Amino acid sequence: MWQARLSYLLRRFAHGLPIVLAIVVVNFFLVRLAPGDAATVLAGEAGAATAQYMEQIRTQFGLDQPLYVQFLSYMKNILVFDMGYSFRHGRTVASLIFERLWATLLLMGTAMAISTGLGVLLGALAARYDRKPLGFAIVLFAIVSYATPLFWVGLMLIIVFALNLGWFPTSGIATIGADTSGLGYVLDVAHHLVLPALTLSFFYMALYTRLMRASMLETLRMDFVTTARAKGVAEGRVVRRHVLRNAILPVLTMAGVQVSGMLGGSVIVESVFGWPGLGLLAFESLAARDLNLLLGIFFLSSLLVVATNALIDLAYTLVDPRIEFAARSKRNV
Amino acid sequence: MALRTLTRRSWLGLTGAAAVALLAAPGVHATETPRHGGTLIITTTPEPSLITNALSSAPTTAEVATKIFDGLLEYDMDLEPVPSLATSWEVSDDGKAVTFHLREGVRWHDGKPFTSADVQFSLLRVVKEYHPRGPGNLGPITAIDTPDEHTAVVRLAHPYPPMMRELSSLEAPIVPRHVYEGTDYRNNPAVNEPVGTGPFRFVSWEKGNYIELARNEDYWREGRPYLDKLIFRFIADSATRAAAIESGEVHVATFGTINPVEMRRLEGLDNVEIAAGGYEALAPMMLLELNNKQPPLDDKRVRQAIAYALDREFIVDNIWYGFGKPAVGPISSVHEGAGLYTEEGVRRYDVEDRIERANALLDEAGHPRGSDGMRFTIIHDPAPFGEDWRRMGEYIKQALKRVGIGVEIRNRDYPTYVRQVHNEYDFNMTSSWYVGMADPTLGVQRQYWSKNINADVAFNNTARYSNPEADRLWEAAQVEMDPAKRATLFHDLQRILTEDSPNIWLMEMGLVAVQNSKVEDLITSPLGVRGGLYDTWLDQ
Amino acid sequence: MSDGRTRAWRRFLRNPGAMLGALILAGVVALAAAAPFLYPEGPFEMVGRPYAPPLSEFLLGSDMLGRDIAAGIAHGARISLLVGCVATLVIVLLGTLIGSLAGYFGGRVDSALMRVTEFFQTIPSFIGAIVLVAILQPSLASVIGAIAIVSWAPLARLVRGEVISVRNREYVQSCVALGMGDARIILVQILPNVISTVVVAASLMVATAILFESGLSFLGLGDPNIMTWGFMIGAGRAAMRTAWWMVTIPGIAILLTVLAINLVGDGLNEALNPRLKQL
DSSP states (O other): OHHHHHHHHHHHHHHHHHHHHHHHHHHHHHHHHSSOOHHHHHHHHHTOOOHHHHHHHHHHTTTTSOHHHHHHHHHHHHTTTOOOEETTTTEEHHHHHHHHHHHHHHHHHHHHHHHHHHHHHHHHHHHHTTTSHHHHHHHHHHHHHHTSOHHHHHHHHIIIIIIISOOSOSSSSSOTTOOOOTHHHHHHHHHHHHHHHHHHHHHHHHHHHHHHHHHHHHHHTSHHHHHHHHTTOOHHHIIIIIIHHHHHHHHHHHHHHHHHHHHHHHHHHHHHHTOOSHHHHHHHHHHTTOHHHHHHHHHHHHHHHHHHHHHHHHHHHHHOTTSOHHHHHHHHO | OTGGGGSHHHHHHHHHHHHHHHHSOTTTTOOSOOOOOOEEEEEOSSOOSOOOTTSOOOHHHHHHHHHHOOOSEEEOTTSOEEESSEEEEEEOTTSSEEEEEEOSSOBOTTSOBOOHHHHHIIIIIIIHHHSTTHHHHSTTEEEEEEEETTEEEEEESSOOGGGGGSOSTTTSOOOOHHHHTTSOGGGOGGGTSOOOSSSEEEEEEETTTEEEEEEOTTOSSTTOOOOSEEEEEOOSOHHHHHHHHHHTSOSEEOTTSSOHHHHHHHHTSTTEEEEOOOOTTTOEEEEEEEOTTSTTTTSHHHHHHHHHHOOHHHIIIIISTTSEEEOOSSSOGGGGTTTOOOOTTOOOSOOTTHHHHHHHHHHHTTOOOOTTSOOEEEEEEOOTTOHHHHHHHHHHHHHHHTTTEEEEEOOOOHHHHIIIIIITOOOSEEEEEEEOOSSHHHHTHHHHOGGGOOTTSSSSSTTOOOOHHHHHHHHHHHHOOOHHHHHHHHHHHHHHHHHHOSEEEEEEEOOOEEEETTEESOOOSTTGGGSOOSSOEEOO | OHHHHHHHHHHHHHOHHHHHHHHHHHHHHHHHHHHHHHOTTOTTOBOSOTTOOBTTTBSSOBOTTSBBHHHHHHHHHHHHHHHHHHHHHHHHHHHHHHHHHHHHHOHHHHHHHHHHHHHHHHSOHHHHHHHHHHHHOSOHHHHHHHHHHHHHHHHHHHHHHHHHHHHTSHHHHHHHHTTOOHHHIIIIIIHHHHHHHHHHHHHHHHHHHHHHHHHHHHTTOSOTTSOOHHHHHHHHGGGTTTOHHHHHHHHHHHHHHHHHHHHHHHHHHHHHOTTSOOO
């Protein structure tokens, strides 16, 4: 069984590869064709844009080469994860990205866990107590959350929980200058993580709640549930054994699709909370026209999306082993 | 409650109070003995791209680098020179040679001794050539002799009194020759891991997060600095920065990191105060730069009309929340004490009937109102420095609409803005600010001198203003040794410039920092937070 | 057919959520339509004292420059609705075109078009929109264009699925046998059957587009010459704690509008596709 899974997983990755390549190609040309290159950026920041200095920078970074030469060398390098040099930061793009990557993964991972976890729970409760006050309250909460802009949620949480109540820090990923290590550091990061992760999960939690509720209600009406009930299986057991397991599938699928959306949300959340991850880096590099860095982030986030989609597919098969790998992969094309 | 502090009258009151505080010598309230230890956390924005200010005039670069590097001199609150790496100095009778006696026993952070060769190298080979203001400021230096390890003689092409006001660590930091010589300075790794002689040494730079400096145990000022660590923290969002100050996570926020309205709110809290003063040596001036070479702003009358149409008090009060005062002309009133500033005979644009005058000038210039009440439309590029600048653009748009000038606002990212406006002159009107520095020759001249029209160098005479008479006066002031005659030259310049109105001066900016109350002696020099902070301590 | 429509209409009218949404939405539309008459001087005009709280000098207070928040809300409603509707229109055109071509022709056309679709689905959409707006420079057109470009892919996929299921029905097959042209079959025989799905998806997309626009404006990537709700929040957040209304009121405006559109969309979904799962 696991070989089948592995080969399926490999096939999924192979399928994603052309997409990733296409993203690299499109981004490269899109961003290069925009006016203003790294030389004008650096010169502008240094306050001196002498023609000589600009020429020096262009030669140094190969910006004086024809576009296709730049492109070929970019493609060649990207195969070995060499994503070039960030002009703005004076470092390699790869080192910058990998330094920031874990922060974004941590934020998104936590947000995803919170949103799917709470979403499934709330959705299940709402279905169980359909047309009762609790169910109605959950639906209302989900509908309102679903319509609330992310940045607004972040700002409100900062005011209430960081400033007025003082329960959480306002920004950053760890207390600066605290020099903690080991468990202390982990707890410190966890403390800083709460508000941004909650903010990011808010919208998705609403989405999953709605999805879970609908899916639960539908499953509850299905024949095998009725059969189980008729056989005298206790209601709690019916829900746990039969309904939840089936109802959870659409949520999982949706969670996979939402990874790319969450990356976008992380731009806003990271900038509101000063969370030093990829989203913030992308926004900054955009404002500074740090093109290589921007390309690198895109490359990596598309890899991330492709990889997560494949993993979610795998998880799907774990939850519901009856799904045939071949059939699934065909449907996904 | 909070609202009350925001009424206009109370802002004016606050501005007045700030002005009074300026007169008192900072630091006098600190009656307690300074204590050693602690970590001071400063937030600033944007994160600098390099932290060696000999190579860049970017404000945040200087904020970090001035802790790591020393200059030959420092300045007291009257902008008079006091010793730093130079212990004493003499000016020759002809004014063309200045001898600096250097401090002995000073060591670089890497342990090597500091000598006159470092001074020669820094001023002549690095600052003069690479600092964006270097060619202008240190231009008259022809050579630096080093008769011995602790003497440096600066040779000048002509007498150049302003030089003595620009040898601080902000404008002319002394860098180690042994680290840089023979390398490509800008790509030397030391640019981002600098070695200096200053009160703090570089420890680490976590990009996107913070820069950490630690106490230089070997600092030549006995017992200084007081702080163990100095951390510059970078937080992307301004509301978050304000919150970090409020919660005490961050101790100091430099001007521009927190919106002025939030500064006023934070000021009302028990644990936060505004650090008054600390920008006098910068004499910062906010202005609109106009494209003097392109219609319709090539017409003096149109430029004057715009100058009349804007209400500077509204701008100071409602956009900058009183952190500044309305400007009259190109030279800041900070220079009033030295006699260089005047209001006599200058054209005033804050007159009672300014709107009528603006309309009359526009009619006269041949721009009648059309059927929709508008005369013509220009493009305004707000400086890409933040939200407040955009707000000011929105105000300007509405204010000019009242005299029949349509304004279309164009927001650009920083690099595009620099290229379009300052390198390609593809603009009508942009907001900006310049540092007038401790002497108008150093900071103001470059904005209006026709020889400083240079598309390659951003943030210079972007208006491309050119007036032979003004050029003559600037050049005379450069070499004039008699203070009274020099003052007259500057007074004449103020009259000519306000009449020609090449730019529109809006506000003398108050670049004050916000600080936690437990930070003591933050501002002890006219450079404020851009000083060495070796006197600063934490009351814990 | 008309009988089905009447039934759908009745289902919609009986749905309290949908009716509430429709009511709110009608209010927003009315406000947008009335804005030039209620506030002829425009949303940027500084009409009074800055920082006036709601219910004092102005109904909804004034902002930091003394601009009437109510004028901003009214004029902002026009922009939000405009962006939402135009972006959705572009999305629907693009998505339906690509989805129906892929679904109808199948084979290589299908796999090629679906590769393109998948490409656009993989790009993190909000980051993609930010990049597009920044490169094209902020303007109303670039904002709408960016939103449309990053959002059409899911609709194309949805339409494709529907088209495939319709294509294989007998009456379509008989049209093929009769030698009817492809374009005609798609337009006359297939699309009418797909329309209810598209309408439901599109109604929800209007809401998403409005949220997208507010996010872009909030980050300072909107057209600086146009007053939008996201812009108001971005501008007001500096003063958020001294003047809560500057951020809160436009936030509520967004929330209500998006909520209303979602409710209407859900109502349409239940009315038109009583058996279809939620999107």
